[in-house]
Amino acid sequence: MRNRSTPTRRQFLVAGTMVGTTALAGCSAFSSGNSEKPTLSDFRGSSPLVQDRPDPGGTSIDDLPDLSGTLTLYIGGGEGGLYQQLANLLQQYYDDFSVNVRFSAANQVLTEGKNGQVRADVFWANDAGSLGVVDDAGLTASLSSKITKQVPNRFHTNTWVGVGGRARAIPYNTKQFSKSDIPDTISEFTDTSNLDAKMGWAPTYPAFQTFVTAMRILQGEQKTKAWLKGMKNRGKGGMEQYKDEWFVSNAVADGDIGAGIANHYYAVRVISSRQDAPLDIAFTKGDAGALVDVAGAEVMKGTDKPDLANNFVRHLLSAEAQEFLATWSFAYPMIDGVKPVEQLPPLSKLHPPDLDLTKLANVQPTIDLLRQTGVLD
Structure with a gap:
């Protein structure tokens, strides 16, 4: 069996195009110098596959309580850059909200937990297994039912919730x-x-x-x-x-x-x-x-900002955030009001x-x- 780990020239050029597109996006809509409140077009990806999409349904950010204060967010997994972009958009949306992001796998959270020094308010992981490991260690708090009721039962517990499939x-x-x-x-x-x-x-x-x-x-x-x-x-x-x-x-x-x-x-x-x-x-x-696995989020038990942490997770299931995950990372959205890109069957049609x-x-x-x-x- 050969290991085809070296890209062909064509694959290398395509990869460079994808990375370049993401980098350009990070320098415009996601720039810290952009003082205007983000709109739906900022949350929606720029791929040709997402043109002419209908506006997303579900609960809009405008209908949620404002995010206010400073949140420490641990992000684990290979999609961390995109997740940080979404966190930055939410930070731009509110004048009194800021996010301290740290890229940290579940093992780091567990190590801090053993030492009684978990610094995160929210852990956002790329897979349910990582969420489960942290939960099994007794480091998570119960989520509000306003959060979990939006997501199919197979993709949440009372302590973590899927945000993208x-x-x-x-x-x-x-x-x-x-x-x-x-x-x-x-x-x-x-x-x-x-x-x-x-x-x-x-x-x-x-x-x-x-x-x-x-x-x-x-x-x-x-x-x-x-x-x-x-x-x-x-x-x-x-x-x-x-x-x-x-x-x-x-x-x-x-x-x-x-x-x-x-x-x-x-x-x-x-x-x-x-x-x-x-x-x-x-x-x-x-x-x-x-x-079907999920990226998801959980609130840490030791947080001194439980309301802010729960509200942040709730924002990850807003119409705009779900549109971001569906059109930037091509994930399956977790709420009914947002559709996957048209190349995909709806989640309800999978088995x-x-x-x-x-x-x-x-x-x-x-x-x-x-x-x-x-x-x-």
């Missing part, structure tokens, strides 16, 4: 396949008679390891091991390995592979930057391949497995399994 998906090359060619379950991909294609994955990437963790919980270690071996040894040279799922999706668009395994938004980001790319996504049903998302934090057995099967070195 990401679905596991199958990006595929439309010159090679149609959507009807893509199997309905992840287990079918080990048999090349179900999809006669070279495929790609990113086993070192955290999202992939979370997905395998879900499979291990749902189907047990032995069936998961068999699936990993079957995928590794499938026909046409097995699986191509990439360093992350954005590269997987680009490889599908380039025709280097016929299909892959990735979070949905990586393929959407490729489509956004390469609109003529022969790329689409399909979703499996009811198994780990259909997992995720019945799974406690907080259990996904325990990835070490998954890493051990990936090494046992030779998927990881």
Whole structure:
């Protein structure tokens, strides 16, 4: 199995375009020098995929209590830059509100908790597993029902709430396949008679390891091991390995592979930057391949600003904030009034497995399994 961690020239140029676009956005709408109150256009992304969207529904920021005071926000996960941009927009919206942002993983929060020195008022994590680890340590406070009632039950507890969803998906090359060619379950991909294609994955990437963790919980270690071996040894040279799922999706668009395994938004980001790319996504049903994980937020138990912290989390579920997450990161919004980009089916049409998302934090057995099967070195 080759590790396709080095980008092609075309992928490098596309990546540079995406980074450049984000950087330019950060220098305009998100600049600290912009004294005007942000409008919906500032919250909405600039991708060609989000043009002509209807105004979002749900509760507007204007209908929420004002944010006032200084909030310490810990952000964990790979989307931290975008999350900080949203926090900056909210800071610009209110004259008397400021945010101190620290990029910190759950382990740092746990370390501070053991020392009795948690400095954060709110922890905003990229996945439910990290939220669960902090919650299990007894470091979180109950959220107001005004917050949690807006989100489907599977995407919140009484101490954390999802603010943006990401679905596991199958990006595929439309010159090679149609959507009807893509199997309905992840287990079918080990048999090349179900999809006669070279495929790609990113086993070192955290999202992939979370997905395998879900499979291990749902189907047990032995069936998961068999699936990993079957995928590794499938026909046409097995699986191509990439360093992350954005590269997987680009490889599908380039025709280097016929299909892959990735979070949905990586393929959407490729489509956004390469609109003529022969790329689409399909979703499996009811198994780990259909997992929908969430980024979410929780209020820290030790905060001396519980009202401000709860109000901030409530703002993350406002119409404007959900529009930001749907159109900048292409996440699935968590409230009914905001739609995903039109390239995606609504969240209600997906078929995720019945799974406690907080259990996904325990990835070490998954890493051990990936090494046992030779998927990881």
